[in-house]
Amino acid sequence: xxxxxxxxxxxxxxxxxxxxxxxxxxxxxxxxxxxxxxxxxxxxxxxxxxxxxxxxxxxxxxxxxxxxxxxxxxxxxxxxxxxxxxxxxxxxxxxxxxxxxxxxxxxxxxxxxxxxxxxxxxxxxxxxxxxxxxxxxxxxxxxxxxxxxxxxxxxxxxxxxxxxxxxxxxxxxxxxxxxxx
Numbered sequence: 001x002x003x004x005x006x007x008x009x010x011x012x013x014x015x016x017x018x019x020x021x022x023x024x025x026x027x028x029x030x031x032x033x034x035x036x037x038x039x040x041x042x043x044x045x046x047x048x049x050x051x052x053x054x055x056x057x058x059x060x061x062x063x064x065x066x067x068x069x070x071x072x073x074x075x076x077x078x079x080x081x082x083x084x085x086x087x088x089x090x091x092x093x094x095x096x097x098x099x100x101x102x103x104x105x106x107x108x109x110x111x112x113x114x115x116x117x118x119x120x121x122x123x124x125x126x127x128x129x130x131x132x133x134x135x136x137x138x139x140x141x142x143x144x145x146x147x148x149x150x151x152x153x154x155x156x157x158x159x160x161x162x163x164x165x166x167x168x169x170x171x172x173x174x175x176x177x178x179x180x181x
Contacts (some may be wrong), residue, residue, distance in 0.1 A: 019100045083112040090164035105144035
């Protein structure tokens with residue numbers, strides 16, 4: 001009988017194969033030409049509905065909206081929820097990558113990201129608070145046969161290599177411009 005969903009053993013084997021292939025290919029590219037690691041990502045957002053945005057990222061499209069309390073139609077997650085989703089997703093990827101690279105068994109990984117935001121700045125009521133998150137908490141739930149010390153070491157390695165965690169933890173130069181048509 002053919003199943004549409006791979007077994008966990010099949011998925012683990014496929015994941016290991018993909019991680020090995022990606023690490024090998026990227027390693028070879030970077031060794032041959034250090035600038036091969038320099039990537040530029042681009043997304044384009046177009047306003048829709050009350051305050052929603054249709055995002056185009058490569059061959060993918062998705063919508064970002066706001067809840068009704070923030071003038072939205074609640075048709076999709078909000079920008080700050082997507083930001084938290086980005087840190088959660090990046091942590092999952094980097095946990096899998098480094099667990100495999102370090103030989104640390106990782107049967108399950110789940111990441112919860114939570115952020116505190118004071119909307120008073122957004123609405124021009126208090127210019128002394130940040131418009132973004134004042135704090136972000138990332139909780140990682142893992143299972144596997146390694147020791148707690150191994151998973152803590154893995155967390156430290158992941159924290160040192162996770163691109164989206166770096167975006168949250170460190171200032172990134174940003175420039176903005178407006179084109180009037």
